[in-house]
Amino acid sequence: MIGLTLEGITRRFPAEGPGETTEKTVLQDISLAIEPGAFVTVVGPSGVGKTTLLRIIAGLDHGFQGRVAWSENRQPKIGMVFQEPRLAPWLSVIDNLLLIAAPGARAEALDLLDLVELAGSENALPRQLSGGMQRRAALARALLAKPDLLLLDEPLISLDSTRAERLRSHLVGYWQARKPTIVMVTHDFVEAVELSSRVIALAPESGRIALDRTIPLPHPRRVTDPAEAALLDELRDLARDWPAPSHTTEEGEAAPRASNAAMRLLTI
Amino acid sequence: MKAAAALEVPRRRPDWLRFKLPSFIALLVLWQVSAMLIADPALFPTPLATLETGYLHLMTGELLFSLAVTLARVAVAFFFAMALGSAIGIALGRSQPMDAIFGGWLSIALNMPALVTIVLCYVWFGLSETAAIVAVTINKAPTVAAIMREGARALDRQLLEATQVFGVSRWKVLRHVVLPQLAPSFIASARAGLALTWKIVLVVELLGRPNGIGFQIRTFFNYFDIAGILAYSLAFIAIVLAIENFIVQPVERRTGRWRTA
Structure with a gap:
């Protein structure tokens, strides 16, 4: 198990486009200690820097100020689900999984594909799968990495509700069995309240932490139970001031050049 | 599928x-x-007369020998040009500073007339085999480099990021992520290059080699032997088309399978 500490993380992006002159600050002075084995969800309006925060933790962003420190003196093994599936289009689903695994992981990879309800699709090429199936394959890949730290960027978005429900309980089961540290970005407050051991909400504009709650409740949870319902209400109150959610972008804030490639991955 | x-x-x-x-x-x-209609067999022989000439040269062994010599030069120069051009192209495509500094050199190399490099190589290195191969390589490598640079620029950054996060080894990334993306560029440059290479090899042979198709064509030119020129050209075209059809295209189909499957 590995924990991490974020110290004074600030991320500014240079102005983009002809109309804009000021740089954009998405994260401001974020300091957080995430305990080993915690399941943290990060919520907040679009464009507030949730994806950027994951990229900073993953070591993909090099333009931030501040520091990321690990509780042990080593780099953790990271499993990540990006907003896009990011599968190699020329490799079959199973080969995409095995690419990131140590040799001899085939049986486990097949089990994980079964877990995300992709049994039988292992030899398909990504383009032969729907977007939702590709996302599930990406989730299986992240789990196959046997991560100390699992970074999930809206992993269950665009799945139908009953399947998302099942995968949520699988995810909690996996977390309880293996105890990886999880940081998950989500737009879904119910998901945050039902799954995680701690919810962090980022505030629009300021880019600071607006709310930080530990949820010491046992699983499975129901949002109709009083304690859960209270937290959910608190989150909904908080979100009243947020700008209306945009369903289109979020990629743009972190990796402007990436979105075209992402669309290609989704459409071919 | x-x-x-x-x-x-x-x-x-x-x-x-x-x-x-x-x-x-x-x-x-x-x-x-x-x-x-032209009715001048010396100036413009019929297909049959050309075939007959070709057959005579085939029987003496001259045609096959010339073909073999020329093909050997094409193969060696092609190999060096692909290796050198790919290395330069990938370096320029992956590194912006390199491209900023050396991209202009590539533009110059791309626009250098083939004849100039050939003549200069012969002057500097003498009328030798080395000079011939170097001249062809220098002519061909920039084209390969330009195509490979485009391929290397278009590498999927998202996928590379994913492999980085998961800590995939450099070798696996090269083998399973980078090379499959470069394969189409590599084959495109091989195709463009093959046609160019054999044309330049003929010029190189014509200007300063004692054998090969190009040398034969010069000899026929001296004797106004049009049938000979046509026969040798056709034999060479047949070989090049065979290589294109039976080697290049099957390889291309194989590597591009995931796009259409």
Whole structure:
């Protein structure tokens, strides 16, 4: 198990486009200690820097100020689900999984594909799968990495509700069995309240932490139970001031050049 | 995948029979008719006369020897040009500073007339085999580099990021992520390059080698032996088309399978 500490993380992006002159600050002075084995969800309006925060933790962003420190003196093994599936289009689903695994992981990879309800699709090429199936394959890949730290960027978005429900309980089961540290970005407050051991909400504009709650409740949870319902209400109150959610972008804030490639991955 | 293959196979043969073969025969007929109209066998021999000349040279062994010599030069120069051009192209495509500094050099190299490099190589290195190979390589490598640079620029950054997060080894990334993306560029440059290489090899041979198709063509030119020139050219075209059809295209189909499968 590995924990991490974020110290004074600030991320500014240079102005983009002809109309804009000021740089954009998405994260401001974020300091957080995430305990080993915690399941943290990060919520907040679009464009507030949730994806950027994951990229900073993953070591993909090099333009931030501040520091990321690990509780042990080593780099953790990271499993990540990006907003896009990011599968190699020329490799079959199973080969995409095995690419990131140590040799001899085939049986486990097949089990994980079964877990995300992709049994039988292992030899398909990504383009032969729907977007939702590709996302599930990406989730299986992240789990196959046997991560100390699992970074999930809206992993269950665009799945139908009953399947998302099942995968949520699988995810909690996996977390309880293996105890990886999880940081998950989500737009879904119910998901945050039902799954995680701690919810962090980022505030629009300021880019600071607006709310930080530990949820010491046992699983499975129901949002109709009083304690859960209270937290959910608190989150909904908080979100009243947020700008209306945009369903289109979020990629743009972190990796402007990436979105075209992402669309290609989704459409071919 | 199976359905697509099933659709493709029955279509290919009729296509070939219906269009390619008749149009090829039409070209031969056109050649025969115009040769008969011009009625000067020395200036413009008929296809049959050309075939006969080709057969004579084939029997003496001269044609095959020249073909072999020229093909060997093409192969060696092609190998060096692909290796050198790919290395330069990938370096420029992956590194912006490198491209900023050396991109202009590549533009100059791309626009250098083939004849200039050939003449300079012969002057500097003498009328040697090395000079011939170097000249062809220098002519061909920039084209390869330009195509490979585009391929290397277009590498999927998102996928590379994913492999980085998961800590995939450099070798696996190269083998399974980078090379599959570069394969189409590599084959495109090989195709563009093959045609260019053999044309330049002929010029190199014509200017300063004692054997090969280019040398033979110069000899025929000295004796105004048009039938010889045509026979040797056709033999060479046949070989190049065979390489294109039986080596380059199958490889191309194989590497591009994931796009259409």
